[in-house]
Amino acid sequence: MNAMVKAEGVHKSFGAVEVLKGIDLEVRPGEVFCLIGPSGSGKSTFLRCINHLEKINAGRLYVDGELVGYRQQGDKLYELRDREVAMKRRDIGMVFQRFNLFPHMTALENVVEAPVQVKGVAKAQARERAEQLLERVGLADRAGHYPSQLSGGQQQRVAIARALAMEPKLMLFDEPTSALDPELVGDVLDVMRDLAESGMTMVVVTHEMGFAREVGDSLVFMDEGVVVESGHPREVLTNPQHERTQSFLSKVL
Amino acid sequence: MTDDLDKTPADARPSADVSKEPGGGPVPPEAIKAIPVRHWGRYVSAVVVLALVGLLVNAFATAEKIQWHAVGDKLFDSTVLAGAGRTMLISVLAMALGVALGIVLAVMRLSKNPVTSWVAWVYIWFFRGTPVYVQLLLWFNLALIFPVLNLGPIYKDEMTDVMTPFMCALLGLGLNEAAYMAEICRAGLLAVDDGQTEAAHALGMSHGRTLRRIVIPQAMRVIVPPTGNEFINMLKTSSLVYAVTYNELLRATSTIGSTSYAVMEMLFVASLWYLVMTSVFSVFQYYLERRYARGSTRSLPPTPWQKVKANLLGPSGKRSVR
Numbered sequence: 001m002n003a004m005v006k007a008e009g010v011h012k013s014f015g016a017v018e019v020l021k022g023i024d025l026e027v028r029p030g031e032v033f034c035l036i037g038p039s040g041s042g043k044s045t046f047l048r049c050i051n052h053l054e055k056i057n058a059g060r061l062y063v064d065g066e067l068v069g070y071r072q073q074g075d076k077l078y079e080l081r082d083r084e085v086a087m088k089r090r091d092i093g094m095v096f097q098r099f100n101l102f103p104h105m106t107a108l109e110n111v112v113e114a115p116v117q118v119k120g121v122a123k124a125q126a127r128e129r130a131e132q133l134l135e136r137v138g139l140a141d142r143a144g145h146y147p148s149q150l151s152g153g154q155q156q157r158v159a160i161a162r163a164l165a166m167e168p169k170l171m172l173f174d175e176p177t178s179a180l181d182p183e184l185v186g187d188v189l190d191v192m193r194d195l196a197e198s199g200m201t202m203v204v205v206t207h208e209m210g211f212a213r214e215v216g217d218s219l220v221f222m223d224e225g226v227v228v229e230s231g232h233p234r235e236v237l238t239n240p241q242h243e244r245t246q247s248f249l250s251k252v253l
Numbered sequence: 254m255t256d257d258l259d260k261t262p263a264d265a266r267p268s269a270d271v272s273k274e275p276g277g278g279p280v281p282p283e284a285i286k287a288i289p290v291r292h293w294g295r296y297v298s299a300v301v302v303l304a305l306v307g308l309l310v311n312a313f314a315t316a317e318k319i320q321w322h323a324v325g326d327k328l329f330d331s332t333v334l335a336g337a338g339r340t341m342l343i344s345v346l347a348m349a350l351g352v353a354l355g356i357v358l359a360v361m362r363l364s365k366n367p368v369t370s371w372v373a374w375v376y377i378w379f380f381r382g383t384p385v386y387v388q389l390l391l392w393f394n395l396a397l398i399f400p401v402l403n404l405g406p407i408y409k410d411e412m413t414d415v416m417t418p419f420m421c422a423l424l425g426l427g428l429n430e431a432a433y434m435a436e437i438c439r440a441g442l443l444a445v446d447d448g449q450t451e452a453a454h455a456l457g458m459s460h461g462r463t464l465r466r467i468v469i470p471q472a473m474r475v476i477v478p479p480t481g482n483e484f485i486n487m488l489k490t491s492s493l494v495y496a497v498t499y500n501e502l503l504r505a506t507s508t509i510g511s512t513s514y515a516v517m518e519m520l521f522v523a524s525l526w527y528l529v530m531t532s533v534f535s536v537f538q539y540y541l542e543r544r545y546a547r548g549s550t551r552s553l554p555p556t557p558w559q560k561v562k563a564n565l566l567g568p569s570g571k572r573s574v575r
Contacts (some may be wrong), residue, residue, distance in 0.1 A: 046536060051455055080458055090457035100452035104470050114456035159452075166456060 002065050004029045004170055004201045005050055009059035012045055019045045022059065027203055027218070029169075032196045034212040034233060035205045037222035039250060044097075045207045047172050047202035047221070050203065051092045052085050063092065064169065068171050090118060093163030097175040098153040101147040107134060107158045108143040111165045119166070126165070133161040137191045153184030157191050164195075171195065173204040209253055221245045276280045323518040327509060328525065336505025337526045343422050343494060343501060350427030351487075352480065355434025360464065362439055373435065380432035386493050389425035392416060393497040422494035422501075430487060437479045441472035446448055473545040481538035485531050492523075 005027035012020040019042045027033045035043040048054045049061060052069040061068045070077045080088075101110050105138050111130035115121040121129075137157035147155050154174055159220060164170060173192065177185040189211050196202060196215050206212060212219055216233035221242070230244045237253070240246045263378045313319065325502070327333055361373035380388070396412035400434040445468050492503040503523055510519030555563065 053451055053455065086454070086457050088457075088458050089455055092455070094452075094455035096311055096448060096452060096455075098448055100446075100448040102449065102452070102467055102471075113466065114458065118457045162456070 002029070003027060003035075003062070004031075004064055005203065006062040007046075007059065008061075009060055010046065010049065010056050011053060011058035012042070012049060012056050014077075019225055020049070020056070022223075023219055023225075023227060025227060025230065027201065029201050030199050031217035032202045032204065032215050034216040034219045035203065035222060036207070036209070036212060036219065036248075040224075041222040042225040043222045044174050047174050047203060047205050050170075050172055051094055052090050053094075063088070086118075090166055091169050093166060093168035093171040093180050095156070095163055095171070095173045095176045097157050099147070099152070099159045099179070101155050101159055101162070102109060103147050106144050106146055107139060107150065110147070110158055111162045114162065116167050130159075130161070133164055134158070136164075136194075137161045138187070151184060152180045153187045153246075156180065157189045160188075160191055160195070169201065171200055171202045173202060173206070175205050175207065177206070177208055207252065209237060209249075221248065223248070259366040265328070320355040320515055320518055323513070324521050324525075327506075327515075327522050330509065332505050332509060333502070333522060333526070336500060336502040337530070339500060339505075340488065340491050340526075341530060343419070343426065343499065344484065344491045347423055347426035347430055347491070348424065348484050348487050351430025351434045351483070354428070356438050356469070358431060358435035359438035359442055362435065363442060365498035377432045377435050380429050381436075385425065385429045385490060386496065388429055388498050389421060389493060392421040392425050393418075418494070418497050418499035419496040422491070422499040425497065426487065426491060426494065430483065433483060434480065437483070438472070438476055441474075441476035442468060444475045445471045453513060470545075477538075477542050477545050481534070484538075485534060488530050488534070489527060492527075 003026040005025075007023045007025050010020055010023040011018065023042075023046055035047065037043050038154050043193070045054055049056050050063060050068065055069060059117075066088070067077075068088070069080055069082060070076075071084075101107075102113065105113065108127065110131055112123070112126045115126040115129070116123055131140065131143065131166065134143050137160055137163070139154055139157055142150060142154060142158075147158070150158065160176075176192070177188050180188065185208070187206060192202070192211070193215050204212075204216070212233045218230065219233040219236050220230040221228045221236060221244075223244050229236055229240060229245045236245065240249055358373045358376060361369040362377070364370050393416065395416055399412050401409065402412050402415050448462055449467050449471065453467045458466070491501055494501055495504045495507070498504075506519040506523040507516075510516040513519075540556070
């Protein structure tokens with residue numbers, strides 16, 4: 001089976017600072033792939049490279065067998081036009097740490113926006129689907145609320161519904177619970193667990209070790225731009241081999 | 254002493270006191286009855302201001318040379334009304350031109366394309382760097398160097414026929430305004446969080462659509478208040494088009510003033526109309542700002558009209574007002 005995400009020696013620098021120093025990994029379709037590591041380890045940057053919010057400097061990154069951001073003809077790489085990049089992003093949902101809901105639109109309008117504007121779905125149909133999605137994340141009664149009238153946890157669940165409205169084949173989560181009050185984290189994780197059970201391929205940057213252990217299928221520990229250790233979450237979290245992993249886990253667990 | 258002040262009133266935590274007073278229940282502390290601070294300075298300054306205003310009003314009211322009846326007679330004179338109408342017309346049209354071109358220039362300046370960004374920079378540099386009065390005269394006298402406007406096969410005409418006073422006023426005010434609006438719009442676009450653009454891009458939206466659907470509606474909240482300011486400025490700056498012989502409010506009143514020997518009186522008339530127009534617009538601006546504040550605050554305060562309605566309807570009406 002083809003890998004959903006495949007990274008081969010991915011490098012990324014911001015100016016003189018090298019953030020990713022050769023990342024190799026593979027995300028299989030249908031699996032929940034967790035990325036953990038200290039802040040500044042490059043895990044969020046790697047996630048953003050997957051939907052080309054950041055350009056990689058070296059290596060190859062594939063999503064569903066296709067090169068991200070470039071087209072290869074022979075041994076030459078051609079940069080994709082903005083329109084072509086946008087086309088590919090339709091299939092990749094992303095959930096941000098700071099939610100990034102559109103504040104001038106209600107919860108329902110947030111979810112309806114992209115299918116109507118990007119895919120040209122009929123408004124009535126998109127609304128119906130949006131209502132179903134809000135129901136699924138437990139916010140059917142908040143459809144008419146603006147983001148400022150919702151709690152952080154509710155906003156994040158709307159953001160998940162918004163991403164799902166595009167019917168993506170891959171979902172990226174960038175520390176989805178890090179900006180939430182502790183008591184609101186559970187609601188968001190429940191939605192993500194439910195999504196994982198439905199068979200969605202998910203790449204999750206997280207500090208929630210409990211979630212990684214229970215829901216994750218694979219786990220990668222990153223530090224200073226390299227993959228230090230990877231394997232099944234239960235094995236890595238309970239029996240870390242690498243010294244760096246051990247010291248990190250002893251602090252967060 | 255300070256400890257006493259920090260204590261919460263007994264009625265805020267009745268349970269604590271109930272135990273102390275087994276029989277009689279909680280005793281609330283006596284409400285504070287203190288003599289408020291007297292602000293003598295306020296009384297003194299009010300008296301001084303009233304006296305000065307009285308002197309000023311008296312000076313105008315008793316001035317024999319002012320023909321007050323002329324102000325009343327000419328306030329609704331058809332020439333004056335037509336002038337006020339033209340002031341309104343040219344201000345609205347020039348502002349519309351300014352806003353439309355301003356948004357385009359702002360987007361151009363923020364564009365990744367160095368050519369468009371540079372073109373916008375030079376435009377703003379020129380139109381903001383020269384006085385609007387000079388620009389009006391430049392348009393007015395364009396026929397001196399280009400007697401014929403020749404746009405190849407599309408259009409050809411005498412420049413004096415094209416550059417009517419109206420066109421001079423519109424181009425002079427509108428193109429100048431665009432330079433200022435461009436900077437206001439740019440500030441508005443920059444004020445929108447980058448996360449919004451990222452979220453829209455991640456959903457597969459193109460640059461243009463992200464700008465139209467996500468960024469500009471949010472930028473409006475920042476853009477509208479200074480734009481209202483600009484429009485009030487425009488209403489008054491439009492008096493400069495006097496110079497290009499466009500028959501707006503100031504020109505209309507001055508013409509009457511110089512023929513009827515009521516120069517000051519007609520300037521009063523003009524001032525009154527300018528005040529009316531700017532005041533009416535201020536109310537309009539208030540509602541416009543509320544519209545673009547959608548989603549930014551949990552609940553907007555009621556408008557003055559809603560307050561009146563709530564008072565008329567009594568407490569039951571208040572709930573529906575929210």
